[in-house]
Amino acid sequence: MIFSYNWLQSFFEKKIPAPEKIAEVLTMRSFEVKGLKNISLPSGSEDTVLDIDVLPNRTHDCFSHFGVAKEISALFNIPLKPEEKTKFETVKAKAEDFLKLEVREPELCRRYIAGIILGVKVGPSPKWLEERLISVGQKPINNIVDAANYVMFDLGQPLHAFDIDKIKPVHIIVRRAVKGEKITTLDNKEFILDKDVLVIADSRDPLAIAGIKGGKKAEIDKKTANIILESANFDSVNIRLTSQKLGLKTGASVGFENEISPVLALKAIERLTSLICEIAGGKRVAERIDFYSKKIRTPKISFKASDVSKLIGETVPEKEISAILNRLGFEVKKAKGIFIATGPGERLDLVLKEDIIEEIARLYGYQKISSRIPEGILTPAQRNDNFFYENMARDSLVNAGFSEVYNYSFSPTGEIGVENPIAIDKKYLRMNLWNGLIINAAQNLKYFDEIRIFEIGKVFGRVGETVIEKNKLAGIVVLEKTKEKEQFHEIKGLLETLFMQLGINDFWLDDTPTSEGPETLVKIRVGQEIIGHVYHHNVFELDLEKLIELATEEIEYRPVSKYPAVIRDIAVLVPFETKMTNVTDIIENTGGELLIDSDLFDVYESEELGESRKSLAFHLIFQSPVKTLSDKEVNALMERIIKAVESVEDWEVRK
């Protein structure tokens, strides 16, 4: 909110510090001052405006120059000047004699003060008043409206004035609107209301949307002579809901949403009456109507000095505690070591002793509290396995040459819809990661020949009524056209490395077609459990939670054989669709314990091998833990392996 330096100064007799100094101290002890600007006013005088970010818990008492002046008074210990005696001509009468007030919704309107001024002369405001409004970015209208506006910026109480002669009979009713009821506001806009909207009405029509905007019917105009002044307090939640529903946000609605104190209403109507009588003439009807259903309690909080030091970790001298609270306008009593602070009525934010401690701490100065490292830790923090293994997986992929991307959690399709999507392609929560990676790959191919990327993140789905959130790991490989076939094997190699690092052994790929999808949908299994899929032979997605459940850091050492290993090669000619694992299964089962490894080193397809045949070549490694194997022994094993392989129809060992 914008504040005028000169306006703030008007609350003091003594000169207040320069705007820069005020900005600095306010920022450190009250609210951040986001900017300072020097302005020139029409009369040629100068002012400085401060853009102050009043904290949300203080908007109820500091969205006004008076509120900020009180802070300045407390921070710099400069007293506010006593309020001026109001002087105006009075008609000895009661407002009740002129109007009938009926508050039908005391829950939504806890205070309604109506005052009457007779014989005003509507016209332009005096220069000083116009300039005050201009300095805070308001446009002057006429002396009555300007005066109400001025008092709102001065004290924070929204006010309204009605032309009494336009209301017949003079009957003010605070009620809920009837469904379908219409009102035309001062800016000539029509609103259709319903029963959730509170209105100020006469016996026939709504005169104003309570606390938000005045209506055309009882508008102040050039001919207005007699006025009703309204200074009320409306329920903050109702004002907020109405303002949101009607799409109508005004200075008044913001004020009431902040839940200002009802004590302000009286102070504000006195100030307004006096100001109007001064600048527009007229006589005040001596007695106002004051409907005040539920009086608020003045904040009264008791605490001990030790409560302060316990919470903030620093001892503030008792004298200083009292001095700070006095400067903030509290009345402080101390008995048997207990402070009792009775606060200013407008400070509705002060309820608990922690609230008072905050006041003491910020005025004492947070920079004066010395920092302390919490006392010793006896046990180290419990390791988070999820976090640990997720990072291990990340490192494994990065070390294998994959780069990590983060995509949006939103997607154009999905199972969980967003009620208020920010864009059409973000109407749902994403169901998988791999679709995003395909788009990333396509975009990056403009700049790179080969793409290897991965993502770890949450995906969302629904099981019955329940929203399911799962952590996934997905990756994609895109190589140049000529190397397209290698993509799948890169993915497989990557998975092998990943599973090995996570200590998971029995991982395998399964392309048995199922009802779930075509052969291009390869299932990634550990034992019998499916923990992910490879799509289109170049993208995979894993259930990271299942993966982490299976992960282990256990490593068991097996002694290295002292005896040399013997390596023999074997090439097997098989039908094209034969799986390599079928061949290794037979070789390994026949080779027994002495065959310690079989390593595929070549896959060869050529016309010379005949239609739809391929050659698989393996290194077979034989080793005994107890002796050096002789040629004879290895030859015998090889014979057996060759025989076993050739016993399969259509398989042949190349010689």
Next chain:
Amino acid sequence: MAKKQSPDIFQSLRKDAFEALEEASDFESVKKIETDYTGKSGRLTKVLRSLKDLPPPERKTMGSTANALKKEIEEKIRAKKAEFETKDHARPNGRRIDISAPGKKFLKGHLHPLSRVIRDVSSVFESMGFEIVEGPEVETEHYNFDTLNIPKNHPARDMWNTFWLDSKLLLRTHTSPNQMRYMEKNQPPFRIIVPGRCFRYEATDTTHEIQFYQAEGLMIGEKTSLANLKGVMEVFFQKFFKDKNLETRFRPGYFPFVEPGIEVDVKFKGNWLEIAGAGMIHPQVIKNAKLNPSEWQGFAFGMGLDRLAMLKYKIDDIRLFYSGDLRFINQF
């Protein structure tokens, strides 16, 4: 009968070998001389082999002369080799290597900068005894707002523009719901740090995104104070930015779930930057977790990790994090 070997043969062998070595201009020619003299069928080797046919006394004197000469030549060869080795240290096959040519590229992937920051932040807090905790991204109104003392229809809710889902759920607007989730299940004292993705319904620009990362911290004890919060924040920022002199300051802030509420600023190049929100946990929040606020007190803080990453790596646009652009990612 073997040919009689005169001592002269040693003289001429010695002379030839030494002259050749003197003239040798590179490693390769020394190796050739080695083969020519002391190699399997070298001149000296041949002479040595023929000695076995001599009568024993002669064999003995000739033998010792021959062996002494062999030693001498070998010594000289070794010295010559060493000389050339130091001169053209990396010259296998006799070709010079251009060490200014680029090294062989190994395939290397890149960690996302936010992953780096999440790790760094977590590890500093782990070293201070904070346990890493995670929570769901889809939240209930109860945990995201209600239990954090943010009432429905209160203007304070405007601080969090929310994405609502079709099932009365929402995308968490901060990591703070995990304060309550953790407090409900654990008995104090404790210290936790919760890194995670959050969402806000707002227009994007270079400093605002609809999704971003936060780290929430929570510490509760019998005497955990604002001074402790100050200590922990100072240590964290100094360690994270690797600057022992980094200045931190506290000023008033407001978050409904803390009291007092604090804004934490850090000084970079002479400017104070707002970098975390913090405060002492509001007694109502402690009560909501079914703990007794007169027994337990503590602090909470939350900071934007995207902002930390932007400061640390001098990134000028938050949207780059979620662009999937490898020209960006590959720099980390």
